Amino acid sequence: MSFEPSSRRSFLATTAGLAGTALLSGPLGIVAPASAATGLAPTRSMPGGSNNYRPNARLVDRLGSGFFVRGKVQKAGDGAPLKGLRIQIWAATVLGGEPDPVNHGSVLTRGDGSFELEMAQIVPNFGQPHAHLAYDDGAFQTVFLRPVMPSARDKSVSANFVLASA
Numbered sequence: 412m413s414f415e416p417s418s419r420r421s422f423l424a425t426t427a428g429l430a431g432t433a434l435l436s437g438p439l440g441i442v443a444p445a446s447a448a449t450g451l452a453p454t455r456s457m458p459g460g461s462n463n464y465r466p467n468a469r470l471v472d473r474l475g476s477g478f479f480v481r482g483k484v485q486k487a488g489d490g491a492p493l494k495g496l497r498i499q500i501w502a503a504t505v506l507g508g509e510p511d512p513v514n515h516g517s518v519l520t521r522g523d524g525s526f527e528l529e530m531a532q533i534v535p536n537f538g539q540p541h542a543h544l545a546y547d548d549g550a551f552q553t554v555f556l557r558p559v560m561p562s563a564r565d566k567s568v569s570a571n572f573v574l575a576s577a
Contacts (some may be wrong), residue, residue, distance in 0.1 A: 419478070453487040453552065453575035460555025464508040464545055471516030475506055475531025479567040480542050484524045486551075487575040492524025500528050502536045503536035507571040509543070534564050544570045552577050 480500050484493045501515040508514070512533075516526035526549045533540050540560040547553045558570045 426445070450488045451485060451490040451573050452554070453556045454554050456553070460543055460557040461516075462543065462557075463501060464499070464538075464543070464547075464555065465501075465508070465515055466547065468501070468515045468517045469517065470497070471528070471531040474500075474514060474516050475504060476529055477566065478504070478530050478532045479507070479527060479534045480530065480544070480570070481527045482525070482544070482570045482572065484491075484520045484526065484546065484567045484572040484574060485574050490573075492520075492522070493574065494520055494522045494524065496546060496574075497548050498526050499547065500530070500542060502542040503534045504531035504533055506531045509536060515540070521536060532566075533560065533563075533568070540565070542568050544572075546572050546574060549577055551575060567575040 417552060435552055451527050480502075482498070484498065486490060486493055486497050497517045497519060499515070499517045501508050501509055504514050506513045516528065518526045518528050518577075540563040541557055542560075544556045544558070545554070554572055554574065555569045556572070
């Protein structure tokens with residue numbers, strides 16, 4: 412089937428208009444103003460994120476070398492960076508499995524909300540190379556993340572938190 416140029420333009424314009432309306436529609440099909448979508452939504456916990464979690468894991472400078480876990484922590488709503496929050500990180504690495512203490516540690520967020528932990532190379536666990544990260548202090552709602560790496564050869568993984576008040 413082919414469209415004439417004017418018909419194709421009409422079709423594309425109509426389709427784009429309908430798609431735009433659908434994106435602005437609420438769950439009941441009510442059109443909402445674009446400004447209603449402002450603000451940063453909180454991060455939801457991922458399934459399996461809390462496996463082998465340890466409350467109050469020790470603060471560490473590093474857990475091995477050669478692999479980096481990085482991210483940023485922001486406040487839901489206004490997106491303000493959150494400084495001094497504890498982020499727990501653990502994974503199966505070349506040094507051992509997820510439950511091994513050598514693969515568990517916490518870091519504090521910097522002034523810009525960023526964090527970073529250097530650790531040993533992450534290896535596949537249950538078929539997928541992945542890390543676990545948690546925010547679990549009391550000021551904000553607890554969030555567990557489990558980012559999966561595309562390849563076991565990757566040298567870093569990132570995960571960002573947007574936290575809602577507790």
